[in-house]
Amino acid sequence: LADKEKTNNVAKIKVVVRKRPLNKKELAKREEDIITINPNSSSLTVHESKVKVDLTEYVEKHGFVFDAVMNEGVTNDEIYSETVEPIVPIIFQKTKATCFAYGQTGSGKTYTMQPLPLKASQDIFRLMHHTYRNQGFQLFVSFFEIYGGKVFDLLNDRKKLCMREDGKQQVCIVGLQEYMVSHVETVKELIERGNATRSTGTTGANEESSRSHAILQLAVKRLIDGNESKPPRLVGKLSFIDLAGSERGADTTDNDKQTRMEGAEINKSLLALKECIRALDNDHGHIPFRGSKLTEVLRDSFVGNSRTVMISCISPNSGSCEHTLNTLRYADRVK
Numbered sequence: 001l002a003d004k005e006k007t008n009n010v011a012k013i014k015v016v017v018r019k020r021p022l023n024k025k026e027l028a029k030r031e032e033d034i035i036t037i038n039p040n041s042s043s044l045t046v047h048e049s050k051v052k053v054d055l056t057e058y059v060e061k062h063g064f065v066f067d068a069v070m071n072e073g074v075t076n077d078e079i080y081s082e083t084v085e086p087i088v089p090i091i092f093q094k095t096k097a098t099c100f101a102y103g104q105t106g107s108g109k110t111y112t113m114q115p116l117p118l119k120a121s122q123d124i125f126r127l128m129h130h131t132y133r134n135q136g137f138q139l140f141v142s143f144f145e146i147y148g149g150k151v152f153d154l155l156n157d158r159k160k161l162c163m164r165e166d167g168k169q170q171v172c173i174v175g176l177q178e179y180m181v182s183h184v185e186t187v188k189e190l191i192e193r194g195n196a197t198r199s200t201g202t203t204g205a206n207e208e209s210s211r212s213h214a215i216l217q218l219a220v221k222r223l224i225d226g227n228e229s230k231p232p233r234l235v236g237k238l239s240f241i242d243l244a245g246s247e248r249g250a251d252t253t254d255n256d257k258q259t260r261m262e263g264a265e266i267n268k269s270l271l272a273l274k275e276c277i278r279a280l281d282n283d284h285g286h287i288p289f290r291g292s293k294l295t296e297v298l299r300d301s302f303v304g305n306s307r308t309v310m311i312s313c314i315s316p317n318s319g320s321c322e323h324t325l326n327t328l329r330y331a332d333r334v335k
């Protein structure tokens with residue numbers, strides 16, 4: 001019962017918004033910061049500049065409330081404490097949890113996501129060495145991306161992989177490299193290797209990586225009867241997902257066919273993701289994970305006892321107003 005209570009104390013879905021500071025370019029252009037945040041009431045306001053038909057300017061205010069809102073002064077450590085830290089212990093209680101970073105390109109998704117698996121694995125090792133000492137727990141890391149609806153292994157030279165379902169609601173990416181790790185240093189090396197392997201295409205790293213979803217998974221497994229010669233059994237899993245730039249889903253009218261197709265795929269996956277997260281709140285509802293490759297891959301994290309954290313990243317500058325409102329409306333629907 002104690003374990004069950006521990007699990008129940010962590011919200012099933014948590015939506016957090018993070019605002020990044022204005023960058024040098026935006027400051028040089030004297031762009032305004034249009035976001036005000038009130039951490040005490042977990043609310044924020046977007047101040048949108050508009051022009052009336054008679055050309056007079058006015059400001060329209062849009063208010064939003066989330067589980068937590070983080071202003072530009074908040075550190076990555078504080079983000080970790082608010083989002084992933086409470087989930088780590090329940091991974092040992094057969095829970096699957098997913099942490100998403102959503103937002104337009106340049107809003108801080110990668111900046112926010114990169115340190116999280118490292119801090120989480122630090123805490124997982126601590127639990128394995130103290131609370132669960134000598135109980136046969138092991139930690140495994142895998143890292144892959146979904147680009148244009150296809151899966152590529154980021155820890156194996158971007159090898160293209162296929163997916164299989166075993167009929168017991170378990171998804172398996174056939175041939176995905178999983179590394180057993182016993183030190184945070186190794187986790188760090190694997191993350192760096194995977195990031196270097198992310199799709200760079202011909203137009204430069206940032207441009208292309210904004211069109212793929214990067215998925216890093218930490219799987220806690222346990223030896224069966226302490227037997228090292230048998231494959232260990234999966235206990236719980238923590239997935240970190242650095243989503244494709246949300247504005248890419250609108251690339252469906254681009255002149256380039258490839259870009260159009262990728263845009264359509266991203267649009268489809270972000271819509272399917274929203275529907276799947278919303279269905280989590282309804283325990284017996286149908287979960288529409290067949291809607292996209294992303295949600296199919298995450299199928300096992302949407303069924304049974306699971307937890308989801310959505311970190312919505314927003315840019316503060318007036319030029320990003322439309323994208324920011326889109327991101328906040330998406331987050332609002334998930335909540």
Ligand code: ADP
Nearest residue numbers: 019020021103104105106107108109110111112
């Ligand atoms: P995205 O992955 O959403 O495209 P990035 O994480 O690459 O965006 O962030 C874009 C730029 O802004 C990077 O140079 C990053 O270092 C910087 N940045 C993002 N968030 C913050 C933040 N909270 N504080 C300081 N710099 C940030």
Ligand code: MG
Nearest residue numbers: 109110111209
């Ligand atoms: Mg990024």
